[in-house]
Amino acid sequence: MSTEGCESRVIDGKVLAQQIEEEVRTGVEDLESGRGVTPGLATILVGDDPASRMYVRLKHRACERVGIRAEDYLLPTQASQEELLSLIYTLNKNKDVHAILLQLPLPTHFSPQEAMEAIAPEKDADGFHPYNMGKLMIGDEGLVPCTPHGIIRALEEYNVPVQGKNVVIVGHSNVVGKPMAAMFLNRNATVSICHVFTDDLKKYTLGADILVVAVGVKHLIKADMVKEEVVIFDVGITKEEDGVYGDVDFENVIKKAALITPVPGGVGPVTVAMLMKHVLRCAENSF
Amino acid sequence: MSTEGCESRVIDGKVLAQQIEEEVRTGVEDLESGRGVTPGLATILVGDDPASRMYVRLKHRACERVGIRAEDYLLPTQASQEELLSLIYTLNKNKDVHAILLQLPLPTHFSPQEAMEAIAPEKDADGFHPYNMGKLMIGDEGLVPCTPHGIIRALEEYNVPVQGKNVVIVGHSNVVGKPMAAMFLNRNATVSICHVFTDDLKKYTLGADILVVAVGVKHLIKADMVKEEVVIFDVGITKEEDGVYGDVDFENVIKKAALITPVPGGVGPVTVAMLMKHVLRCAENSF
Numbered sequence: 001m002s003t004e005g006c007e008s009r010v011i012d013g014k015v016l017a018q019q020i021e022e023e024v025r026t027g028v029e030d031l032e033s034g035r036g037v038t039p040g041l042a043t044i045l046v047g048d049d050p051a052s053r054m055y056v057r058l059k060h061r062a063c064e065r066v067g068i069r070a071e072d073y074l075l076p077t078q079a080s081q082e083e084l085l086s087l088i089y090t091l092n093k094n095k096d097v098h099a100i101l102l103q104l105p106l107p108t109h110f111s112p113q114e115a116m117e118a119i120a121p122e123k124d125a126d127g128f129h130p131y132n133m134g135k136l137m138i139g140d141e142g143l144v145p146c147t148p149h150g151i152i153r154a155l156e157e158y159n160v161p162v163q164g165k166n167v168v169i170v171g172h173s174n175v176v177g178k179p180m181a182a183m184f185l186n187r188n189a190t191v192s193i194c195h196v197f198t199d200d201l202k203k204y205t206l207g208a209d210i211l212v213v214a215v216g217v218k219h220l221i222k223a224d225m226v227k228e229e230v231v232i233f234d235v236g237i238t239k240e241e242d243g244v245y246g247d248v249d250f251e252n253v254i255k256k257a258a259l260i261t262p263v264p265g266g267v268g269p270v271t272v273a274m275l276m277k278h279v280l281r282c283a284e285n286s287f
Numbered sequence: 288m289s290t291e292g293c294e295s296r297v298i299d300g301k302v303l304a305q306q307i308e309e310e311v312r313t314g315v316e317d318l319e320s321g322r323g324v325t326p327g328l329a330t331i332l333v334g335d336d337p338a339s340r341m342y343v344r345l346k347h348r349a350c351e352r353v354g355i356r357a358e359d360y361l362l363p364t365q366a367s368q369e370e371l372l373s374l375i376y377t378l379n380k381n382k383d384v385h386a387i388l389l390q391l392p393l394p395t396h397f398s399p400q401e402a403m404e405a406i407a408p409e410k411d412a413d414g415f416h417p418y419n420m421g422k423l424m425i426g427d428e429g430l431v432p433c434t435p436h437g438i439i440r441a442l443e444e445y446n447v448p449v450q451g452k453n454v455v456i457v458g459h460s461n462v463v464g465k466p467m468a469a470m471f472l473n474r475n476a477t478v479s480i481c482h483v484f485t486d487d488l489k490k491y492t493l494g495a496d497i498l499v500v501a502v503g504v505k506h507l508i509k510a511d512m513v514k515e516e517v518v519i520f521d522v523g524i525t526k527e528e529d530g531v532y533g534d535v536d537f538e539n540v541i542k543k544a545a546l547i548t549p550v551p552g553g554v555g556p557v558t559v560a561m562l563m564k565h566v567l568r569c570a571e572n573s574f
Contacts, residue, residue, distance in 0.1 A: 113427065133424045134417030137469070138461045140400065164484040172472050174425045181468070182424070185459050185480055190491070192479040193472055197451040203494075204477070 006254045011154055011233075011261045017269035020153065021066050024276045028067040031283060039283035040069040041125065042097045046084060047077035047107045056103050062272045068279050071097065077107050084110060085118050092120040098283035099125035101275070104175075122285060125278040128174070136179055139186045143278055148180040150270035151212060151233045152187075158259055160210065160231050163188040168208035170194045170201065170221070170247070176214040176235055184210075201225070213247040223252040232260040235267050293541045298441055298520075298548045304556035307440065308353050311563045315354040318570060326570035327356040328412065329384045331374060334364035334394045343390050349559045355566050358384065364394050371397060372405050379407040385570035386412035388562070391462075409572060412565040415461070423466055426473045430565055435467035437557035438499060438520045439474075445546055447497065447518050450475040455495035457481045457488065457508070457534070463501040463522055471497075488512070500534040510539040519547040522554050 031037050041063055045056050056072070063070035073087060084106075091097045100123045106112050116124075121131040127143040136144045155162060167189040171177040177193060184191045194204050195215070205211060205225045213221055214235035226232070236247030246263030254260050261267050318324050328350055332343050343359070350357035360374060371393075378384045387410045393399050403411075408418040414432040423431045442449060454476040458464040464480060471478045481491050482502070492498060492512045500508055501522035513519070523534030533550030541547050548554050 113425070128425075130421030130425060130427075131418045132421065134419065134421030137420045137424050137465055138400070138415075138417060140417075164486055166486070172475075178424055178469070178472060181472075181480075182465070185465060185468075188459075188482065188484040190479070190481050190485040192477070193468075194477050195475065197475040198477040199451055199453070207490075 009254055009257055009259055011158065011259050011266060013154075013261060013266040013269040016150075016154055016157060017273035019157075020270065020273035021062065021276060024066040024068075024273070024280050027280045027284070031280070032067075035287070037283060037286075038067070038069050039098050039279050040071065040096045041099045041101060041279045042071045042073060042091045042094075043101045043103060044073045044075065044084070044087060044091075045103045046075045046079060046110065049105075052103050052105070058272055059101065059275060062276050063279075066276050066280075068276060069096075081110050081114070084115055088115065088118045092118075092123060095286075097123065098286050099123050099279040101125050123282055125275055125282060127179070127278070133174075133179065136186075137182050141183070141186065143281070144183065145175055145179040146274040146278065147176050147214075147235060147267060147271045148183050149278075150267060150274040151180065151235075152183055153274065154233070154261075154270060155210070155231070158231075160259065162210070165189050165209040166207050167191045167210045167212070168194060168204050169212045169214070170205070171212075171214035171235070173214065176212075180212055180214075215247055217247055218245040219247070219249040221248040221253060223249065223256055226253060226256055228256050229258040230256065232257050233267055234261050234263050237263060237268075296541055296544055296546055298445065298546050298553060300441075300548060300553040300556040303441055303444060304560035306444075307557070307560035308349065308563060311353040311355075311560070311567050314567045314571070318567070319354075322574070324570060324573075325354070325356050326386070326566050327358065327384045328386045328388060328566045329358040329360060329378045329381075330388045330390060331360045331362065331371070331378075332390045333362045333366060333371060333397065336392075339390050339392070345559055346388065346562060349563050350566075353563050353567075355563060356383075368397050368401070371402055375402065375405045379405075379410060382573075384410065385573050386410050386566040388412050410569055412562055412569060414466070414565070420461075420466065423473075424469050428470070428473065430568070431470065432462060432466045433561040433565065434463050434501075434522060434554060434558045435470050436565075437554060437561040438467065438522075439470050440561065441520070441548075441557060442497070442518070445518075447546065449497070452476050452496040453494050454478045454497045454499070455481060455491050456499045456501070457492070458499075458501035458522070460501065463499075467499055467501075502534055504534055505532040506534070506536040508535040508540060510536065510543055513540060513543055515543050516545040517543065519544050520554055521548050521550050524550060524555075 060070045116128045121129045127145040132143045167184045172195045202225045210231045212233045216236045218238040234246035234248040238245045347357045403415045408416045414430040419430045454471045459482045489512045497518045499520045503523045505525040521533035521535040525532045
């Protein structure tokens with residue numbers, strides 16, 4: 001099946017990410033020339049999960065591109081929660097570290113929630129601290145999770161109106177689904193949140209003007225589940241031997257969509273770029 | 288029009304509130320006999336708005352019924368934000384005050400958000416502090432807003448299953464709509480949040496297994512907007528000369544509903560009872 005002629009419907013995440021990184025680079029230069037401060041990000045990786053290592057590497061490369069100083073902290077799989085917390089407390093006090101990123105998931109004997117809560121809210125580049133989540137929920141958006149923030153940015157960039165629109169989010173995780181819902185509610189969209197317990201997913205997705213899918217089930221969303229002119233953000237990633245797949249059957253769905261993100265090259269790069277923006281913001285606010 | 292024969296469909300908020308208060312009374316006695324501690328609530332009222340005064344009075348009376356020691360702090364309308372914050376800081380440090388309630392709304396020259404954030408999260412009986420909101424959002428429910436908490440309690444009491452059910456919330460306030468959505472998501476309901484910007488409210492409400500309405504528009508929800516056997520919580524209050532009205536056209540809607548709360552005598556008393564439960568919890572956790 002051909003998707004010829006559909007190029008203009010694709011949200012190119014790499015291009016948008018470059019644009020955001022360019023803004024960050026300018027901000028970093030301003031901060032250095034104005035106040036002599038270089039933004040610093042400390043990443044913490046526990047264990048040697050290959051995917052996690054790759055994600056951390058991608059973030060370090062982005063830091064290099066925009067001029068953020070990145071510090072790489074590695075703990076062995078058998079490290080203790082206490083060692084992790086101790087590292088976080090040290091980084092909280094370190095004035096050269098403006099932002100801290102704890103790469104998830106942690107090995108199973110750790111408490112990720114306690115660790116994320118140990119990060120100083122003002123250094124919480126990922127926006128997962130309960131204080132930052134709560135601020136988001138009450139409409140006072142500061143450091144918010146990077147993926148939802150990137151999606152809002154993309155909507156702005158493509159001039160997609162949000163107020164009064166019917167938004168459907170598939171997936172109710174703390175990382176994407178729930179903060180995404182809060183951000184759309186803050187912008188006065190009508191929001192429905194579906195997930196594995198939803199009895200009739202298609203009934204919901206068919207009503208969506210804007211559809212965000214973040215569950216990690218390959219090609220869950222088929223063409224007959226969306227209406228014409230829908231705007232779709234595909235956050236899911238399923239890795240198989242022959243490639244990487246999103247939650248949306250891209251090849252067929254694109255024929256109905258007004259705008260759609262591909263996988264890979266859609267939401268992923270924008271998420272990393274938003275992380276850079278958050279690190280810069282942490283540094284700017286650190287005075 | 289008669290609602291005869293529909294009595295069994297009414298969720299009697301006063302009866303449920305009495306039951307909750309009875310639990311709190313027992314908890315208070317246990318705390319007094321076990322640890323010699325009487326739970327203490329400090330209420331803060333700024334100005335002389337008659338409705339706010341009445342609400343504070345209702346809360347003090349509930350405290351009396353369950354054995355909670357209530358302290359009444361009054362600031363004049365012309366008080367400053369600094370005076371209010373100073374009072375809050377003093378109460379935060381007071382070991383006999385386990386919970387603090389700031390009656391809203393404040394006169395317009397105050398910043399309610401800053402004031403609510405000044406309350407120590409562990410004394411935040413209303414659950415409005417960003418930290419507590421964030422914990423709620425990530426599924427770690429501690430001190431949550433009283434009205435949504437009361438609705439969840441009522442659903443448990445009436446054995447209404449929530450997981451996989453289609454829940455529609457009308458109103459996206461920080462006090463009810465947004466925390467209510469989070470609580471239903473935490474229980475794996477499919478949740479839609481509508482509000483004044485929703486283009487086709489009826490389309491949403493017709494799909495609701497459970498409907499929570501909290502907007503303050505008299506009789507917004509008519510019988511033709513709900514399906515048979517819906518469970519309805521009416522949080523709205525509109526005062527008119529001849530009485531108090533809810534957001535639901537109770538007299539007609541009750542004929543279709545499996546369960547419905549009246550106004551007055553529904554969600555209101557349960558909210559106050561949940562506040563008492565929260566004050567007790569603050570005292571229990573204060574060691």
